[in-house]
Amino acid sequence: MMRFFVPLRLAVRPVPVIGLLVAVVLALSAAGTRSFGANREGSTRVFLIANSDHGFHYGKFEEDCPKGFEATVEEEFVQSLSPAERERLLKPENAKEYGNAWKNDFITGPGGENVCNNPKSFVNDPRRRTYRGVSSKVAYGLNLDGTTDGRAAAKTCAHAKFEGVNGEPLVDNQLYRALGCSKLSRGTGASTHQYLDPFLIELRGLDDLKNNDHVEMSIYSTADGDLSLKAADGSDLAYQTFTITPNPRWRTTVKARIVDGVLMADPIPMMHLHWVMSTWGTFGQVSEHEFRDVRFRLTLGPDGTLTGVMANYRPLDNIYTVGYCCKGTASTANNDCASEYNTMLAMADGYPDPVTGKCTMISAAQVIAGVPAFLVPPQGETLSAVRTGRPGSTTASR
């Protein structure tokens, strides 16, 4: 029996809190110190994207989060008490009762459900909060709504813009705004360089790497069980061969172009990537990430790497499906998933519900880094057939 329930993705890679930005930059530049045979022949290149970060730009803490971290579940509990009760429970001799009160009672709903297994059922609980969000001005991401002021439009809700750090001046990243001061994701150094399961990007027509208007780009998940080997120094091992997933839902092909060395793809209306659940309870079950209006802005390094950003709207339902679980997220990691969910609902900026008008998706960005790889088509298929998948041709999961 498992005794401990902390979502793995929140605690996979060691990144010190104050050094996160530095670490991301270093991770990208470290790859640059090594040559991956940029002189390879041919106009097709394949990259393994095993390094994908959640795209939260951590600047100076005092500037990003002037009022400190968002409340933890324990803090919310303490604030929910009457002064007298608070004083009583905080006495050392009542530590056991106190611990039980917040680690069990406070995080359990009337139906016995847990605040992190089932945050939706807590959204009307007055003791839950909506986070303040980050105060920073800059963020990773791209300009998804095309506006300069984030005003509401047919497909968006009103929101503030960030200054972009990926080459576009005004960008949308409400997911970062919502969770960028969360103690769990920022304060404890928990972060992830495997925000997405390793996937592949294939670029074709790369006869000109400077300016090129006829590049074709395919994004594939790998076949189940295709392990990504690690290199001797712990980095992502280049030149591994992967099999493309046999599931067409996780294969997308789109036109792209290179302008002054920057590769950009046409927006992809809808994209899915294979995801193996990594939280207790559903550990190992196959699920998928869903992205809308996906855009890429990437750079081909002279050392054979591919780095940059992928920006998109994430359906809250999908985040909910792949991201939430486990009592331990509340009782051990001290996180109130309902407050977190409330915040995302409040800050969602894409795809308004036709009835309520409230947005159902949230803008986000993933910082990705790829190393050269090889791919082969799934059994019984040809590469050319696999490559013809049209962007957005897959149907939504719900």
Next chain:
Amino acid sequence: MSPVLKRRTVLRGLFQGATIAVTLPYLDCFLNSHGTLLAEGGAPLPVRFGTWFWGLGVTPVRWFPTKTGRDYDLPPELQPLAKHQGKVSVFSGFDCLTDGKPNFPHGTGVPTFRTGTAPGQGGALPGPTFDNIVADAIGTGTRFRTLDISAIGDRNNSLSGAGTGQMNPVETSALRLYQRIFGEGFTDPNAATFTPDPKVIAHKSVLSAVKDQRQSLEKSLGVADRARLDQYFTAVRQVEGQLAIQLEKPEPLVACKVPKPPEEKEVQSVMEDVLENHEIMVHLLAMALACNQTKVVNIAFNNPASSLTKRGSSTTHHQLTHDEVIDPVLGYQLGATKFIEEIMKSWGTFLSILDGMPEGSGTLLDHMLVVAHSETELARNHNVNNLPVMFAGGAGGRLHTGMHIQAKREPISRVALTAMQAMGVSIESFGTLSMQTKKPIGELLV
């Protein structure tokens, strides 16, 4: 078709023909046919083994030494071991490789290190733990094959077993441990009369039978080969000598003194209680070793996802690793680190107890190997690479001590293999898939 099958078939069914019964004269007296049983110098002290586990790892920059070899540096979290440094070796750079299996938070490190195979289920043992293999080799002649405790009070906190689904039962109460060891069934080893083990007598005798072939072999060899054969028979005599010693009445166990029974006390994860419980229980275990009631002890200070709390606080050690803000100046979690420091002090306490019990020309610790380790490196990342491991004790002279062994991402099965070989287990290879190794750490083995 398998070539293997073919060769077996070839050898099969080889004995055909008539039975010949031959009556042979019995040896007049088995015992006396090869001279005296007793060698000079007294019986060797048995070599004992232990594991000492703590949960939730270390703060890597505050624990791992930077200097390798002897006289390694002692970062803050290793400071409690300062006076034992000469007898403690520290390992770094040894990884738990999971071969594509998930890293179950707090559930992968222990099974992977102890069995050499990553578990398919958190905490489950995919094979026998190395301490269990050692117990099979050395632990069968004593009253208890192993004694296992969990000082934190968690009865499910067993980390050892045969890998068949069964885990060694653990004792959580000092009083119950006392009763098991020194209650009914305990006989003072120093008072007992000595009966030589007939199996050892027989073993020694058949080795002597090998020696009988010497003359017939020797006469036809050249000078160089004869010298090599001499070396062989010298080796036989040495092994015989070791067996002869086992047939002697052992030296009195001077450190063995029956202690007073401890008080009954319930322990439930409160650090202050656990520290006390640990100290009493390891004292009892040390005495069980000194009195030759067992040769293998397995100690878990806390549990893998440590439920330790300070008295008067509901915050667990585990919670701190996940919700405590990293000090922006120091770069680590202060509260979680405090727990690690306390735990390291307790490890030092255990070593002081072992090293304070005189045995032969040294101490109990000198005749022991204790493998101490955790289930993660940095707990908040659930990192099972660079797992913190230490060896304490000289295993009766079979191990060099006081070294920092630094590896470059080597499978941690090498450490387990080294421990088993130091304990005299006849094992050449340990672990499966990426963890499979035949390479012990040569710098440590004498």
Next chain:
Amino acid sequence: MKSGLVMMKPTRAIARIRFGLGVAVMAVSIGVIAAEAPSTASTMRRLTDEQYRNAIADIFGEDVEFAGRFDPLVRPPHGLQVQGVSQIAVSPAGLEQYDKMARVIAAQVVDERHRNLLVGCRPQTATMPDDSCAEAFVRRTGEFVFRRPVTQADVKSYVSAAHASATLTKSFYTGLADALGAMLTSPRFLFDLDGTEPDPAHPGAQRLDAYSKASRLSLFLWNTTPDRELLAAAAKGTLHTQAGLKQQVDRLLQSPRLESGVRTFFSDMLGFDQITDLSKDGTIYPQFTRDAKRDMPEQTLRTIVDLLLTKNGDYRDLFTMRHTFLTRALGAVYRVEVPDQRGWVPYDFPEDSPRAGILSHMSFVATFSPPGRSSPTLRGKALRELVLCQPVPDPPNNVNFSLVENTKTGTVRDRLTAHRANPACAGCHKAMDPIGLSLENFDGAGTYRLHENGALIDASGDLEGHAYNDPVGLGQAVRNHPQLPVCLSKRLVEYAVRRPLDADESAWAKTLSTRFVESNYRLRDLMRIIAASDQFLKPSVARETTSREVQ
């Protein structure tokens, strides 16, 4: 425990595993014992780890588990590691290990799972000695353990031991295990000892007795103890006849078990023992993963077995062939597609690829490179010594290596010029560096590169007057090198006799190479010639006697 003779079916678990001694209880029997083995022993060679392991698996079945450490073998200068078996004794620690291994094996042979098949008879009472059953066991097991029939003295000694131990321990099986343990610790099991007898064809001279011949053949070709048929041929004396010998040699050569010996031979010849301790700087060579290190010798061995045994091909083609076998981890080093997730896939490097022949495999270029760079000198030396049998002396001890070890600028060719310009170094280095420089397109982990520090690598070279431009050209030059077949013949003779060669044997190895060439460089033919030759099957000569006295 029930006693008496009961026919028992092996359990399913047991039936899956093959046994050397598997006989049903009713069929308990012993063979016709040959005349008391006479013999004088003149040399002794310890079994290698593999031979010990194979022998135990062959005699008792592969499910008999054991493990232990063997005293390491010391490779004689410019020779094979296996030749160390003629020089090593057994250390006390080694004997302790042998003793433990023997007892672990013996305990399994008599345990309840195995005893029915392996002991072959049942005692009257399990708590008492039973000399008749013990004797039957000693006789039939002993013949395999000692690789010849047991003598009456053996029977007496081991049955007595079993009896005494059973009396003491009140267990027949413990007694039997003790006796078997003693047999497995005996020098006659652990060492291959030559037995000789008067040679009827040459009155006054000695010849190797038939069982010693059987052991030599089997250890050479199969890397294990003789099987039943070979022992039978020894018992009947047919091994002493040309026809009988040829028949057995052909049988051994046609068996799939030949592969075990061939793998061992080439691992030894190519220095693969060094791979175990090989380490690379992971920041310089991230592609040198644990998986790649594990797979690199196997790649070359698979290539060798495929060409030389499966396809019965030309030995020289090993140095030019494009066909090989890869895993995904190796693919990351060679930078080629290897779709299979876990296993091995056959692979052909394209015709325009710089990779051809085993000298371009990781097992050569990475093994003979220091942790953080390549070394033309190490590679050149290895090529000379291992493949061409041209020993290169060690460097004098006052050499300043700093120039060569500075890898920050230029190519190693520039740096090594110093070696070849300095007369003290030039003598040796001109034999090593130029051929090593032709492999510079492979970095220290074995990955192809065109440049070093931005400078184009010049891989041209010259091997004894044959000029070439790249590693493929070097492979061609090695393939056509006249020393290539000479060296293989010499190495194979060294492997066959398992000791340093004397002058006669060295001369013999040279003449063998002519026949190897005549056979179109077929390895099996060379093994056949060696195995069936008088030189291989003659008695080893103790150093203080002369060969004339013996022959």
